[in-house]
């Protein structure tokens with residue numbers, strides 16, 4: 001079903017001003033054909049504004065957007081032919097699932113037989129073959145999102161834009177729909193640009209992630225690259241948890257699960273630091289230890305619960321150890 005041989009986007013100097021306020025600030029970004037790219041950042045970091053410019057719903061203040069090498073700056077939204085799944089972009093409540101999915105093709109005047117075949121294919125893709133005659137109100141939230149996805153993919157867009165599409169779903173359902181979405185991406189091969197503020201969602205689905213802050217690209221990379229080699233404090237703290245250590249004037253980031261913890265004098269290898277357990281929090285799969293170390297911020301250590309070899313108690317003195325590779329030097333603060 002890989003039917004899309006286009007969909008590479010190139011953003012250059014892309015900027016959006018609202019009066020004096022710069023919501024998107026000089027963004028350069030190459031989005032590869034067929035990739036699952038996620039814009040990840042806190043609320044207000046400019047994710048939606050960036051997506052709206054790509055969609056053509058917002059004018060560009062400066063810069064350009066190229067689709068497969070051609071500027072689409074002057075192309076209106078409906079002529080860009082991008083698929084969209086937005087939270088506020090609801091299904092038509094009075095239409096059946098089939099009518100919703102076929103709507104865009106109907107509007108484009110495609111022949112009835114073609115629409116029927118395509119709707120069947122799309123319902124198959126999102127595994128809603130038996131729900132075609134229901135109305136959206138008769139579906140669960142997760143099913144409605146799959147209909148929205150089928151509708152957005154019905155006309156084989158080169159690019160699909162998704163803005164926090166799973167935001168309204170509860171955690172368990174969200175994880176289920178994430179996996180389905182990822183599988184659908186594999187099958188259709190369309191370029192997906194996905195907006196979220198949820199780091200786990202970004203890590204689990206994306207080929208690459210753009211971390212955004214204050215309208216700028218903070219760091220771009222694969223989930224592994226960003227998690228293992230964050231360049232800034234913000235990137236290290238926003239994607240996963242991080243301790244920051246200042247050594248010789250340079251700041252290092254150290255993930256809580258990469259620290260070994262043992263009673264004082266019992267660590268394998270050399271102790272890097274010695275401290276006192278301030279608190280222990282049991283979180284099911286792991287325990288979170290906050291360690292007070294003289295002259296430093298508290299250090300968080302996460303240990304798999306089942307792996308806890310020693311009986312450690314609050315107030316106890318402990319040694320902390322880690323490998324050289326575990327501490328990653330940041331480019332800047």
Ligand SMILES: Nc1ncnc2c1ncn2[C@@H]1O[C@H](COP(=O)(O)OP(=O)(O)O)[C@@H](O)[C@H]1O
Nearest residue numbers: 018021023041042043044045046047048049050
């Ligand atoms: N139409 C607008 N007028 C003025 N400011 C806006 C407008 N739309 C967005 N903003 C501001 O731009 C910033 C980025 O917003 P947005 O792109 O919605 O962020 P995100 O999607 O990352 O939460 C926010 O500070 C927001 O208040």
Ligand SMILES: [Mg+2]
Nearest residue numbers: 044047048049
């Ligand atoms: Mg937003």
